[in-house]
Amino acid sequence: IQSVRAKDIVGGITMDTITSVRVQTLVGKVVLPDSVAGKLPADLIAAGGIDTPTLVIDTANHSIGIGSNAPADSLHINTGRLVLSNGSTPAGPVANGAILWSENVLGTFELRVMDGAGNITTLSPHNFSLSPRSEDMAWSFYSENPELGKKINVDMLKAIRVLERLSGEKLVYVAGLKNQPVSDPEGLENFRRYHETAVEILRRLVSENEELRERVRLLEERMSRMEERIGGETR
Numbered sequence: 001i002q003s004v005r006a007k008d009i010v011g012g013i014t015m016d017t018i019t020s021v022r023v024q025t026l027v028g029k030v031v032l033p034d035s036v037a038g039k040l041p042a043d044l045i046a047a048g049g050i051d052t053p054t055l056v057i058d059t060a061n062h063s064i065g066i067g068s069n070a071p072a073d074s075l076h077i078n079t080g081r082l083v084l085s086n087g088s089t090p091a092g093p094v095a096n097g098a099i100l101w102s103e104n105v106l107g108t109f110e111l112r113v114m115d116g117a118g119n120i121t122t123l124s125p126h127n128f129s130l131s132p133r134s135e136d137m138a139w140s141f142y143s144e145n146p147e148l149g150k151k152i153n154v155d156m157l158k159a160i161r162v163l164e165r166l167s168g169e170k171l172v173y174v175a176g177l178k179n180q181p182v183s184d185p186e187g188l189e190n191f192r193r194y195h196e197t198a199v200e201i202l203r204r205l206v207s208e209n210e211e212l213r214e215r216v217r218l219l220e221e222r223m224s225r226m227e228e229r230i231g232g233e234t235r
Contacts, residue, residue, distance in 0.1 A: 084111070093118045105129065120144040127153065134158040135186055137174065161190055168194040 056065035065071030067078035086109070087101030099114040111124040120143065127142035130153035138157040145151070157172070164171050164187065174184040 085109075087112075089120065090114055118146050120146070125156065128155070129153060131155045134161070161186060165190045165193055168198065 054067065056069050056071060058065065058071055061071070063071040063074050063076065065076045065078070067080050068076050070076075084100070084102035087103050089103060089112075090099050090101070093099070093114055093116050096116065098116060101112055102109050103112050104110075105122070105127050106129055108126060110122050110127055112120060112122050114120050122140075122142040125139035125141065128138075128140055129142070130151065131140060132155070133140075134155050135157055138155055141152070141154040141156055143152050160171050168191070170187065170191075172184070172187055174182055174187070176182050
């Protein structure tokens with residue numbers, strides 16, 4: 001059989017060799033077994049429209065296309081999103097690979113990854129289970145190392161704020177979603193502290209400079225008296 005087109009199938013069809021199958025309305029499921037390990041023997045296309053593929057399994061190139069009839073890699077999603085829901089920490093790493101999943105962390109689902117060594121890192125940076133959140137827009141770095149039995153949590157925005165305070169350079173820019181100006185009280189506070197610190201350092205330097213100038217004056221007076229004394233003894 002070269003091709004079969006079915007508008008509505010209530011029962012089932014069994015064929016040994018299939019070149020192509022197009023199903024307009026599918027109520028149940030399609031099972032295409034292979035003689036080896038249950039693999040699909042040909043491309044499977046579920047059409048959302050006349051010529052718009054929803055799912056393509058390219059067995060020749062070992063790739064899957066979602067919204068694409070020519071997947072460019074192992075998984076190719078065209079004009080769509082990948083949603084990972086309600087996962088949990090894997091029992092352990094996989095050989096020569098990494099594991100990506102979504103997990104509930106303190107009431108928020110975060111995107112997490114486990115590398116080949118078993119290290120677990122939160123990619124969506126909102127895990128503040130160890131470090132307190134410094135600001136409402138703060139983001140974090142969080143990672144676990146089962147082999148060492150340790151985990152680490154860093155408030156990255158706070159680290160940048162400290163650098164702002166020390167350098168006096170503006171590094172964090174905050175605006176509304178439509179680029180309208182919004183207040184940045186922490187940034188203003190940093191520059192106020194930097195200004196106060198700079199002024200205090202300047203005052204201290206001026207005071208120290210005056211003290212040094214006074215010491216130099218006294219040394220010059222002593223040197224002058226010593227020269228007068230030496231000159232008087234040599235006459």
